[in-house]
Amino acid sequence: xxxxxxxxxxxxxxxxxxxxxxxxxxxxxxxxxxxxxxxxxxxxxxxxxxxxxxxxxxxxxxxxxxxxxxxxxxxxxxxxxxxxxxxxxxxxxxxxxxxxxxxxxxxxxxxxxxxxxxxxxxxxxxxxxxxxxx
Amino acid sequence: xxxxxxxxxxxxxxxxxxxxxxxxxxxxxxxxxxxxxxxxxxxxxxxxxxxxxxxxxxxxxxxxxxxxxxxxxxxxxxxxxxxxxxxxxxxxxxxxxxxxxxxxxxxxxxxxxxxxxxxxxxxxxxxxxxxxxxxxxxx
Numbered sequence: 001x002x003x004x005x006x007x008x009x010x011x012x013x014x015x016x017x018x019x020x021x022x023x024x025x026x027x028x029x030x031x032x033x034x035x036x037x038x039x040x041x042x043x044x045x046x047x048x049x050x051x052x053x054x055x056x057x058x059x060x061x062x063x064x065x066x067x068x069x070x071x072x073x074x075x076x077x078x079x080x081x082x083x084x085x086x087x088x089x090x091x092x093x094x095x096x097x098x099x100x101x102x103x104x105x106x107x108x109x110x111x112x113x114x115x116x117x118x119x120x121x122x123x124x125x126x127x128x129x130x131x132x133x134x
Numbered sequence: 135x136x137x138x139x140x141x142x143x144x145x146x147x148x149x150x151x152x153x154x155x156x157x158x159x160x161x162x163x164x165x166x167x168x169x170x171x172x173x174x175x176x177x178x179x180x181x182x183x184x185x186x187x188x189x190x191x192x193x194x195x196x197x198x199x200x201x202x203x204x205x206x207x208x209x210x211x212x213x214x215x216x217x218x219x220x221x222x223x224x225x226x227x228x229x230x231x232x233x234x235x236x237x238x239x240x241x242x243x244x245x246x247x248x249x250x251x252x253x254x255x256x257x258x259x260x261x262x263x264x265x266x267x268x269x270x271x272x273x
Contacts, residue, residue, distance in 0.1 A: 003188050005162045010189040013155035013167070013238075014196015020148020021141065023197070024210040030139055032260075032267040037138040041145040046241060048149020049156065053246040056157035057166075066164030073165050075244075077234065077251065084255055087233025088240075092259035094225030096266025098214050101237040102230060103169035105223075106190055108210060110197040115212040119223040126227020127174035134231065 001068040014107045020045040023108050025099025032096055083134075156242055166247070168239020169193075170230035233259075 021027045022045055030039035065071055095101050100108070100119055108116040156167045163185070176186035197208050214222065230236040233255050235244055240259075244252020 002163050002185050005159065006185040007188040007192045007195075009155045009159040009163075009167070010192020011196050011199060012151055012158070012192075013169075013189075014193040015200045016148045016151030016155060016196075017193075018148070018197050018200045018208055019151065020145045022148065023208070025214075026211040027139070029267055032263045033271065034264055035135060035268055036271065037136050039139040039141075040137065041139070041141045044142045044145035045149035045152065048146040048151075049153035049242045050149075050245060052150055052153025053156040053160075053242055057160060057246045060161050066160070067162045069162075069164040071164060072160075074247065075166065075234070075249070078249075080251060080254060084233045084251055085258060087229045087231070088255040088258035089262050090225045090229030091233060091236060092229075092262025093266050094222040094229060095237075095259060096263035097218055097225070097270065098212070098222035100212075100222070101169075101226060102173055103193065103236070103238050105226070106169065106173060107193045107196055110194045111208060111210060113210060113212065115214065115219055116210070118216065118219045119212075119226075122220045122223025123227035124173070124177060126224040126229070127170070127177055127231055128227075129224075130228045130231030131174065131178040 005068060013103065014110075016045075016049075017104050017107050020048075023104045023111075025104075028095070028099040028101075028104070032099075152238075152242065156238075156246070166239070166243040168235050168243055170227075170236040171234070171239050174227075174231050229259075 017023045022042060031042035098119060105116055105120050105123060109120060159165055159167050172186045172189050176183060176190060201208060235255060240252040240255040
């Protein structure tokens, strides 16, 4: 059942990225362009996501276990270290350079766009290199 | 500053669907969604590999199913050069794993948990993204 849920949640997430247009780098760069022609739309994507996920998380984390799994797996790392800051700076710079973050990048594979395919391959190389450092 | 191309209704609708996906994944499978984590774990870890793979397949099926139901074409525009795509992709991949999350893992799942780490990460990558767009716009 976990597998079916995973596929289903991926589909819902992917459709969300399409409807919100977060899949389009031009839209994302418009959101980051606050000092010139600003498109505030993506703030609404975040608000929309958070008003669903926040109450659900706090309501259900107190339960013994998830419906189809033996326990909840919630990140425990609370350290505010250099890795967090340097990683976020690198990510922010790459995001601002192209307008793609991991979710939209992978989702855009469906559109057979050569540029996003190159980005995704390079991103996976980045994942691999980080796994060797961490 | 001018406000342009503002689409609050579709942005909010898409956001609600993303929130629904995060909520369902937590209630049913017990995990918090972070796309960079799911994708990199699929690559480097045997844990939950099939689930992670199927989630990524779902992401890619999303636009195809949307297109099938709505009949609407999905257009995206990427104007970056080859070398920038390679550098940008590597920075996003390496950076998100170094900091332990991306727009979804820190920005949505982490902030939902009120995680200070995620709040700091989100403010940092947003500010650096804004700064990057400002600089590349001037160059």
